[in-house]
Every structure is written in structure tokens, then in C-alpha cells.
Amino acid sequence: MNLLRRALLASIGSMIAWKPLSATETSPDSGEETATRTEAEETSVTPRHVLCFLGKQGDLSPLSDAASQAIRDFATGFSIDEDYSQAEPDDRMSQSFAVCWDRVEADAWSLADEEAVAGHQSVLYILGPSMAQAETVKVSMLALRLIERLIDAGAVAVKGESAGIAHGLERWRELIRQGAAAVKAADSLAQQRIGRLAFAKRPLSARGYLESVGFHLVGLPDIYVPETAGSERQVVAIIDAVAEEIAERGLDLTLKERHASLSFDSTYEVDEFKFNPYGIVRLPE
Numbered sequence: 001m002n003l004l005r006r007a008l009l010a011s012i013g014s015m016i017a018w019k020p021l022s023a024t025e026t027s028p029d030s031g032e033e034t035a036t037r038t039e040a041e042e043t044s045v046t047p048r049h050v051l052c053f054l055g056k057q058g059d060l061s062p063l064s065d066a067a068s069q070a071i072r073d074f075a076t077g078f079s080i081d082e083d084y085s086q087a088e089p090d091d092r093m094s095q096s097f098a099v100c101w102d103r104v105e106a107d108a109w110s111l112a113d114e115e116a117v118a119g120h121q122s123v124l125y126i127l128g129p130s131m132a133q134a135e136t137v138k139v140s141m142l143a144l145r146l147i148e149r150l151i152d153a154g155a156v157a158v159k160g161e162s163a164g165i166a167h168g169l170e171r172w173r174e175l176i177r178q179g180a181a182a183v184k185a186a187d188s189l190a191q192q193r194i195g196r197l198a199f200a201k202r203p204l205s206a207r208g209y210l211e212s213v214g215f216h217l218v219g220l221p222d223i224y225v226p227e228t229a230g231s232e233r234q235v236v237a238i239i240d241a242v243a244e245e246i247a248e249r250g251l252d253l254t255l256k257e258r259h260a261s262l263s264f265d266s267t268y269e270v271d272e273f274k275f276n277p278y279g280i281v282r283l284p285e
Contacts, residue, residue: 046130046132046277048130049140049162049217051143053158054117057154058088059087059121060087071146074142077128077129085124088121093157097117102165102166104236108167109168110170113168131217134219137191141195144179147176163214175198179198202223202236202240209224209225209282216278221276223283224281225238229283251281259283262281263281
């Protein structure tokens with residue numbers, strides 16, 4: 001897990017110079033072990049999606065044209081990153097995807113997906129808008145629609161850089177179908193759950209805990225569970241259960257019933273995309 005975490009931090013999104021948007025230079029006091037809801041709300045950093053698409057042609061126009069049309073049609077605030085997109089292969093992609101594949105969901109990717117990454121011929125990055133907490137779920141559902149458009153246009157692999165998560169194309173299609181159904185049903189809790197499964201990664205190791213990364217993309221704090229709580233799969237189940245409790249019952253009640261604390265003592269710097277401005281829920285040992 002430690003090697004996986006270090007590799008994730010060295011993934012493509014960490015190598016290039018994108019930063020989350022911030023209104024001021026103020027950041028939470030990383031020395032505080034706990035923080036109130038007010039402090040979380042006052043954090044100036046806002047989350048945003050960064051999406052990576054690999055193409056099978058040495059020509060960006062099929063993907064960039066589809067992305068531009070999707071941005072005009074529905075993906076307001078998203079934009080193509082012209083600086084780092086390239087109409088040629090990036091030899092770092094196989095390693096980057098290898099550490100980002102979702103290892104929780106069964107059959108989340110296949111050998112065909114690995115081969116598609118290895119054989120890609122172009123790379124397109126799309127930046128999402130800065131998201132207020134109340135807009136995170138809606139924007140994450142739009143991000144899934146955008147991914148659908150680009151898969152239909154010929155993208156052979158897709159990765160969410162903001163948390164370092166990759167799924168195979170069939171898994172992306174399933175998440176897209178689930179998201180569309182939840183939006184049609186106006187089921188906000190289901191939309192948040194699907195966005196969390198699509199764009200967050202878990203578990204990663206952090207100083208005696210197993211953690212989630214990326215829950216801020218659906219407006220939630222990340223969850224840290226002591227490594228001693230069980231196997232990795234058991235810990236993932238706890239992480240997901242706590243996230244559901246916060247979504248359904250609220251943060252304050254969940255903290256009370258779980259005897260947990262809200263902290264901003266993050267392993268990520270405030271200017272990293274993985275930094276969660278809504279804090280970290282730490283479960284007791």
C-alpha cells in the first residue's frame with residue numbers, strides 16, 4: 001500500500017502544474033487535530049475535476065471536437081487543457097494507469113484496457129470548473145456525461161486525475177448508466193454514491209490509517225479508518241458505510257455516533273487536487 005500511495009502521488013496529475021482554484025492564500029491550520037464545520041465551510045480551496053482521455057489516433061481532433069461540442073451542449077465550465085494535451089503518446093501512461101486502476105470493484109478493468117493504454121497515440125486533458133460544495137454532485141454527473149461523449153468519440157482509456165482513479169471502459173459505461181438513471185429519478189443520494197465510486201479512490205495507506213481520496217468531488221469529507229480495523233476489503237466497507245451515513249444523516253450525527261473527529265491534518269498540501277477542503281473524518285482506533 002505504501003508503494004502504491006507513493007506511485008499515485010507521482011502520477012501524471014502530480015507531475016504537471018494544475019492547481020485547485022482558491023479565492024485567497026488562506027489555508028486551514030494543518031496542525032489542528034479537529035475542526036468545526038464552520039472552519040470547513042470557510043476553507044477557500046474548491047475542488048475541480050481533471051480528466052485524462054487517451055486516443056487511439058495521433059490526432060486530437062476526434063476527442064477535442066467531441067469535448068468542445070459537449071461543453072457547448074451541457075458541460076458548462078469544463079475546458080480543454082491546451083498546454084498538456086498532445087497528439088502523440090505519453091510513455092508515462094502505462095505506469096500511471098497501473099497505479100490508478102480501481103482495485104475494489106471486481107473486473108473494473110481488463111487486459112484489453114491495459115493494452116489500449118499501452119497502445120494509445122494521443123492524450124487529451126479536460127479541466128472541470130471550480131465547484132461549490134452544493135454543486136459537486138451535479139458537476140460530477142456532468143463529468144460522467146462528458147466521459148460518455150468522449151468514449152463514443154473514440155477514447156480508449158479514461159482516468160480521473162483529481163483522485164488518481166481509473167476504470168476500464170466497460171466499468172465507465174456501467175457508472176455512466178447508473179448515473180443517468182439516478183439523474184432521471186432525481187435521486188441525489190444515488191448520484192452522490194455513483195459519483196463517489198466513479199471519481200474517488202480507496203483504500204490508500206496514510207500513517208496507520210487506510211483512507212479515501214477524492215470524496216470532496218461529491219462534497220464529502222474523506223474517511224480515515226485505522227489499519228487495525230480489519231482487512232482492506234473490510235476497511236473499504238467501513239469507509240463506504242461512513243460516507244453513506246454522512247450523506248443520509250449529516251456530518252454532526254455521524255461524528256457523534258461513530259465517536260469520530262473532523263480533522264484538517266491532511267497528508268496533502270492545500271494546493272494539491274487531492275486536498276479535501278471539507279476535512280477528514282478520522283475513526284477512533
